Amino acid sequence: MPKNRKLNRPVILGIVGDSGAGKTTLAQGIASILGPSRVTMICTDDYHRYSREERALSGVSALDPKGNYMDIMEQHIQLLRAGRPILKPVYNHTNGTLDAPEYVEPGEYMIVEGLLGYSTRAMRDCYDVKLYLEPQEELRAAWKMQRDVSKRGYTADEVRRQIEKRLRDGITFIRPQRTFADLVLSFRHPVASSLGEPEEDDKDTASYLNARHTLRPTLPHPDLTPIVEGSKNGIRLELARDIDGKPVDVLEIEGDVDDKRAKAMEDLLWNLIPEANHLRSNLGQYMDASQETRMSHPLALSQLLITYHLVKAAMGHYAI
């Protein structure tokens, strides 16, 4: 076992959110901080019970638990948590077929991302950290369009129709899982008036997006008061009521937060996990629509906040 580790089973991060919410991108970013060789990622969408063709015939949505092997998904997450390998089914997103399964061994860290990862109590009990991604709806539509056209072989019209058709499924099957998350992360466009007019080529890119974290008291979140006391520019922490009326902390990180302040929060978080200081690098990078590597403070600080919890979990701080 590595020195900076006390837990003798995989640490599991869950990422749930609707189609196009940015789950895979966030998962890859966190994996690249922890070191890809230490992280095993699986996608719960692989547990689709029907091919795209079969779904078209039957009308069962891919977002409906009935259209997925939910009991097997639960069983496999339990097995991975117990450190055992699985033979994971494979849903081929490119052509919509069910392919031969693949052998997956649990890593030191596991990221389990997908549409339905918090559907059952037994599943939810397997995660160390549960994240729910809820970008502003227009952002999600744009992200989904970009990916489904470039990587999954759909036409723009097909994606538009699918977004519309699946809106109700998302509300029915995906959104109820939000309530089980320890953190709800929402990327959003800043309110126009607070920002002025962005340069044309910066529009819709994450460098201007704000990150809003809803922090539930189900995890011991780091003490951010040294950062947020005094100035409220760029980073704010506020007590609020969540949409379900429950008390939460809301952490708002603005897209235009200045470098110095972002650096201060970054340093504070790294200092709280000295065991992981060798991982400092590559924070907040993403590919924009023209495949350029860019950097975003809200993305960087969001990745780091989640990494903070994973490292704490690995140190055994969250073990029962």
Add this chain to the structure above:
Amino acid sequence: MPKNRKLNRPVILGIVGDSGAGKTTLAQGIASILGPSRVTMICTDDYHRYSREERALSGVSALDPKGNYMDIMEQHIQLLRAGRPILKPVYNHTNGTLDAPEYVEPGEYMIVEGLLGYSTRAMRDCYDVKLYLEPQEELRAAWKMQRDVSKRGYTADEVRRQIEKRLRDGITFIRPQRTFADLVLSFRHPVASSLGEPEEDDKDTASYLNARHTLRPTLPHPDLTPIVEGSKNGIRLELARDIDGKPVDVLEIEGDVDDKRAKAMEDLLWNLIPEANHLRSNLGQYMDASQETRMSHPLALSQLLITYHLVKAAMGHYAI
């Protein structure tokens, strides 16, 4: 739970033997006695790690544990024994590809048949009854030829080459599992002199085959002395040393046993499992090479002897 049942988990019969040993045929025969709806069958050959094409390139044999997901096979048998469903991989015997997995729920009875089912201690601990099939080598070659040409799309020449090539693999990987079986069943041609010349069209059909059971003391076998004392015609039970020198009972049922004597053994076995008397039917039927349904006493009595153990196991007689 049905009235004639005390065990609250599936009863599992293992059938292991080399390629063409008659595993599937025997499994289907036993399932048809117990009632197909109460029996779930799985084949451990579905856990092949490589497609036929990949095996041809790498030279890894399908009979080699290295060419199979042995840990997943073990895990799945354990899950089924615990009454949990699995998502079983699928090896397509027709074209040699790895296909989409299939959902399998445990039945009241399970038959797990294949090449490598007794490879690990943890697997072996899952079975209630372990059978090893070891037909006379020339019979196995004939059966394999018939099946691989008619059902798996091979030419006769390809099958012959495969039988030769795999002989060593069988000795290395399959045969060592024989020692873990509770029963070793060997169909064989009667010694010619004891039988006279069979009619031409009966040659090589199971109606003239003898069945030899090697009965290990790892299961409480039924008391057959009422049948075998006195006359030794057609059915014999003898104390013997197995090929490994260990003491065993050898039960020999000859192909030409007369109907009356076969009926006496049948009645004796059914009377020992009154709970299962509603199942009496269809014993010993098989399809000959010309697809005619035929009847064999040795096959009937072998099926019944195995069924006897499964019913006893279901009644909880073999529970720890």
